[in-house]
Amino acid sequence: MKKILIGCLFVSIFANAQFTFKGTINNYPNKRVIIKLNKSLDGIVIGNLTTDANGKFSLPVKENYTGVVEMSLFDAKKNYSFLADNSNIDFQAEITADGDLEVSNPGNLINYKYKDFINYEIKNGDILSQLKLIKNWYNPKDEFYKSLDKEITNISSTKKIDIDNYPFLNYYVEAMKLVKDSEANPTQKSLNSLLNHFKNSGEYFETSGLGKSLIYNYLNISSSLASSSSKTQAEWQEKFDHSIENLLNEVDTETDRGQNILAVTINFLNTYELKDLLTKYMKKAESLTCKITPELSEVIYVNNSIKEGGKVPNIKFTRKLNGKYSSLYDLKNKYKLILVWASWCGHCQHEMPRVKEFYENFKKSGGEIIGLAVDYDENDWKNAIKELPWLNDSDLLYWDSQFVKELNISGTPTLILVDSNNKILKISSKISEISKEIK
Template sequence: MKKILFAGTFFLSAWAFSQFNVKIAVPSYLVDSDIYLYGFNGSKDILFAKGKAGSTNAVVKVDKRYTGMMRAFFPKANGSVNLISENKDISFALDLDSGNRISNIVFADEANQLFSNQVETQRKQELILPALIQIKDFYKPTEGFYKSLDQEINTLSKKDNSQYASHPFIEFYQNSQKFVSQDKIADVKTDDFINYFTKSSEYLETSGLMKPILINYLNISKSNVEGGVDQLLAAVNVETPRGQTVLSELIDIFNSYNMVKLKEKYLKEGNNLKCTITDRLATTLKSNNNTEVGAKIPNNTFANAIHSKYKSLYDVKASKKIVVFWSSTCSHCEAELPKLLEKYEQLKAQNIEVVAFSLDSNLDEYKAKANVYPWISASEGKGWYSSYGETYNVNATPTYFIIDSDNKILSKPDHVGDVLSFLKVN
């Protein structure tokens, strides 16, 4: 008995303190800049570690066990690097182009070399292989170019799954592609999807594939989407962690695509659950419930504020407030915000204030653009990794809320014209 307890204690201790490092060779432009390392829970990014490139050889330490897709985010370069973790050290180097955007990544660890080669091969199989097969018909077998084409076609057509034997996550990712690829999806049946969601390992949650696969499932169920969703949720059981992650993803999808009735139905189902709620579903329920018309909008302490004497959203005193989420690189924002600017003095005269939260990752770009507008602006400088998306259920820019003096949501207009119309500003 003592031996078993000792072994179990040793295992738990090793599990709790196991960690890995992500080693990154960065160009001089990124020295002294932040690096954020995210994992996945469904389509939600989970911050695993934060580091700083103190020199051209940066190390981000991870103190949690994790196998799955990861993303290293570099705010200063306004870009990310996709990688996989097998709970082992990861190493890569990145280059920037003339605009200081990420242009090239070279991995040094075996798992990510294999994975990046697999992704590149798959891309060639989907985009280049069909063209090569057609081009080959224009050449004779005796010609050198024919032989080169034939060799490349044979290389791209081969499938060697033995190389994934010691990399189970890559094997899972590869086997999941038939549910993702638009070329293969026509051959996949409803029952195949349901079996995939009910029988897949925990790698499904960390693969980053759940959302695109769910969207494909909804597409093949388009003749009866609601029936398809009910069938899937019954199979995965919404009282289980897997079922709650699927439910959470579906609510987010319906919200993103403005499928209001379906969102309301399954949001209600989530709110009515009597079992233990996972953090993943609880976050989705909270962000939706807190941003419904009639709810009190969550407060926010301003970061990198411009044109503001206030410290938070609630501190701003006005009869009404227009809260807008935007970005300096958003073309729709470029088209809509000037129209709001035209009416700003009229809005101020009616004691209506504008508070704009930017989803920029480059603070210099944010400040340059925000200074053009006279209203209050703030930005965390983390792009779509900002807290704004989760807190305020923001899926696109611009997103508008109109709130009253008590910070209750009066309306969620789709466009600036709807904002002005609701406020009766001509």
């Protein structure tokens, strides 16, 4: 009976952990690590860990996954990518004096192969061309000339790294090249190459961590080409709109990919406040009669809710604020002002004295401010809120914070004024605009 139970336990553990992502960062003890997988063109947090005294951490990934694993350290502004092919990753690294991550052991075969490939490309690209230029400045009889000539010969004779046996690596390299080429050459040819990629690439497009960059490149190039050939704003908008229509027709919005590309497009239009186009493509999304992907469904919901006249969602706090408020709806004030900010945000620091001045009378009129910080470092956040008299919270996940998605935040500061029924009265980046709504 014991053997059967042990066997069942082993099978259960194996079934629940497809592979393990772990690492040792030698000079990074007792510090946070955030791990994300890329799914449906978005990074999903699967681990918020703390390294041990030796800088080690380990995270079981409980699903079959081929794609990019992103790791964030320090202030979460630095992301490091590892390629995952559903096999264990066990890397070794250390933090350099400049604050970068220097990886000595990439962790598994696909990451070793990627490291070798990148080294080959760098040496046979910029380094080789620079060495040849430098060599021209020396006499063939010079020892340094001979050393240069030897290194040039060594690099030139190095066999190209074969990555054909690594399908995801092959895709990733090609997609990365397309990202760089389309950024460097914003032409109709690049637009066509991007469109062809969206239509014909396999499932790695969604998990590579590059999909959103490729879509943004398409939209930015479309906008640029429309601008260069237009005399009026209306003409530009018409041409830009035509390019978006062409994209969505080609990828087919009744497919998962088409809907996820539509979701990214809507967020792009919202970020740049292109209201007419945003309204059009929101209506397009809402009119779909097929099954809607969760990603597009969330975008529709958030864009319909987070606007003046909409109802703010019930944001859950990470702890009980003032010992009694677990969520936004627990506050029954006449007015609530949601202040989305960050300790590192210069514009926030500029606005904060005005917010403090506003708060005294706002509090007397039955209002309360709830500060939600897009922060990562706990000490920075705690130091920043010492002088703030209102309620404050942060899950310390930077732009991966849940409230960022729920409130459709694209920049800081963002101020959202709601009434006692949680109806949104005003959204602004300036407290002066908010104060006009208080009666």
